[in-house]
Amino acid sequence: MMSLALRSLRHRPGGFVASFLVMFLGATMLMSFASMLDTAQHDAVDAGSEETLTTLASVIGGWGLLLVVFAVTSTLTLSVQQRGSDMALLRSVGATPAQVGRMIVGEAVVLSVLASLLAVPGAMFAGRALLDVLIDTDQVLPAVSYRFGPVGLSMGVGITLVAAVLAAWLAARRTARARVAEAVAAAATGKRRLGKIRVVAAVLFMAGGINLGVLTMVLEHGKTAEIMQTAGSASILVAIGLALLAPLLIRGVTGLLGGPLQRFTGVSGYLTVQNVRRRADRLGTVLMPIILFVGIGTGTFYMQAIENAATTAEGITKTNEQRNIETLNFVVIGTVVLFACIMLVNVLIAATTHRGREFGQQRLIGATPRQVLRMVGAEGVLLAVTGVLFGTIASLATVVPFTVARTEDVVPDTSLTIYLTIVAIAAVVTMLASTATARRRLRTPAVEAVAA
Structure with a gap:
């Protein structure tokens, strides 16, 4: 099913643009705020600046995580709904619910990893701009220099990946578990409870x-x-x-x-x-x-x-x-x-x-x-x-x-x-x-x- 997921992404890239863009922007936002933790971990950062950077990254990163999960879930759900007839066809020719679910999750994994890696340059630029705002508003001392390191990268890639897998699982769960006749009817009418x-x-x-x-x-x-x-x-x-x-x-x-x-x-x-x-x-x-x-x-x-x-x-x-x-x-x-x-x-x-x-x-x-x-x-x-x-x-x-x-x-x-x-x-x-x-x-x- 992973090979089928890759072929689906290769032959129908237009159907995944919305999901990719949300993951890309979400990863950019998450990494830009998470990079404040990398910046705060340097030995030369004073206690007050460290507290500000850590608090900002934790609070906004938490809400950012929630919004990114919600946004990715929305777009992936829409993508699965739009391909309802394809899912119904797979079920009708013998694909099991688990196989359909793995295909959808596989698509999400590939998209999330690609989107988060491509988001790194933009996140570095946004993170540096955020630190400049903190310095200009006297929240952080001017001597603090920006750093983008393993914390920002791992949180951006990791959270985006987890959000995508969770969203794909939720989007696929209902489609995959529906009976074949119900899946065909839902794809034709668009009606779901x-x-x-x-x-x-x-x-x-x-x-x-x-x-x-x-x-x-x-x-x-x-x-x-x-x-x-x-x-x-x-x-x-x-x-x-x-x-x-x-x-x-x-x-x-x-x-x-x-x-x-x-x-x-x-x-x-x-x-x-x-x-x-x-x-x-x-x-x-x-x-x-x-x-x-x-x-x-x-x-x-x-x-x-x-x-x-x-x-x-x-x-x-x-x-x-x-x-x-x-x-x-x-x-x-x-x-x-x-x-x-x-x-x-x-x-x-x-x-x-x-x-x-x-x-x-x-x-x-x-x-x-x-x-x-x-x-x-x-x-x-x-x-x-x-x-x-x-x-x-x-x-x-x-x-x-x-x-x-x-x-x-x-x-x-x-x-x-x-x-x-x-x-x-x-x-x-x-x-x-x-x-x-x-x-x-x-x-x-x-x-x-x-x-x-």
């Missing part, structure tokens, strides 16, 4: 986030660092929990908005509703990064904005240390949010590119290219609305508890500019990535698209 393990994991993540939100409100008022740590983590956990339930969420929103959408957009609206209902599982994979982007971005950026407003209201003049920490927070937060945004674009393009045959079939039965494009646009609207709605709910796990802890109010006295900017980015990226890719796919004649 949400697994129990996934639902339980979603509940646990959301419960953990809510627990951190409650903890934020009961912590001692003066412990700002501890409050920010628990509050910031809350929205991340809740966002991941909601993202795991994405297929159910998109079905629910479609049930509410499907009627008005069909009345206002006619044939395109009808096609949209039918496609979303039939492909909720695959569209749920696209919805995941929207929820993460909006939830994490809104929650963490507003947390710093609330802290700034509270400090000003208390009449406290910010020290250089406080301003430097704020700058560093924005750098770290920006890195995580940027990764979520790239993940969103990556998954959208991968999901839409694969639909060339579907678009061709719709055109052959009478739909015009304009109607198909409007259908994709309407799907984008549904995805954006759903992602913004539940991403906003996830962000409240950080915003409300942190506001209560710092100001004893429930609603923060801050501008809506941050929220509107994040929502606008999510909506624009969703619409542009999906419609631009669909427009490019529609340039292929319908007969050729169906035959491909």
Whole structure:
């Protein structure tokens, strides 16, 4: 099955681009932060700089690990879903569930090792830039020199490999264990039930986030660092929990908005509703990064904005240390949010590119290219609305508890500019990535698209 995995990668490289890109970017982020541990281990580094470097690498590396695992799982799951007919064919000609699973895991292993090794130069550049920020903000002494060594390399390659194998196992588990008839039906209709393990994991993540939100409100008022740590983590956990339930969420929103959408957009609206209902599982994979982007971005950026407003209201003049920490927070937060945004674009393009045959079939039965494009646009609207709605709910796990802890109010006295900017980015990226890719796919004649 490993030889089959290698042949699959060689003959269908386009089907693995999304997974490779996520692994590459994830390994770059992990190694750049992990290299701070290499830098901290040098004998010439003072105790204060060593503590800063170690703490940064540990905290951000931990959250980076979680996000990379989630991102790789999403893209690999989408890849396996898109190749459902191939998996069903393998099962029908006698391949056992274990053999199919080994093939999928083998593909992931090759991709992860290649992606992480190619990410080394970029990680070294990013790590050096991160150290420069730490020095410029007086978190680390200027005498500290950057080092990229075995810790950064092993963590980048090792974590990416483990994440890929785990994600591949989870993605393959359901496909491989399904009966042949069920696998063929699932490949043809795209309909799958949400697994129990996934639902339980979603509940646990959301419960953990809510627990951190409650903890934020009961912590001692003066412990700002501890409050920010628990509050910031809350929205991340809740966002991941909601993202795991994405297929159910998109079905629910479609049930509410499907009627008005069909009345206002006619044939395109009808096609949209039918496609979303039939492909909720695959569209749920696209919805995941929207929820993460909006939830994490809104929650963490507003947390710093609330802290700034509270400090000003208390009449406290910010020290250089406080301003430097704020700058560093924005750098770290920006890195995580940027990764979520790239993940969103990556998954959208991968999901839409694969639909060339579907678009061709719709055109052959009478739909015009304009109607198909409007259908994709309407799907984008549904995805954006759903992602913004539940991403906003996830962000409240950080915003409300942190506001209560710092100001004893429930609603923060801050501008809506941050929220509107994040929502606008999510909506624009969703619409542009999906419609631009669909427009490019529609340039292929319908007969050729169906035959491909």
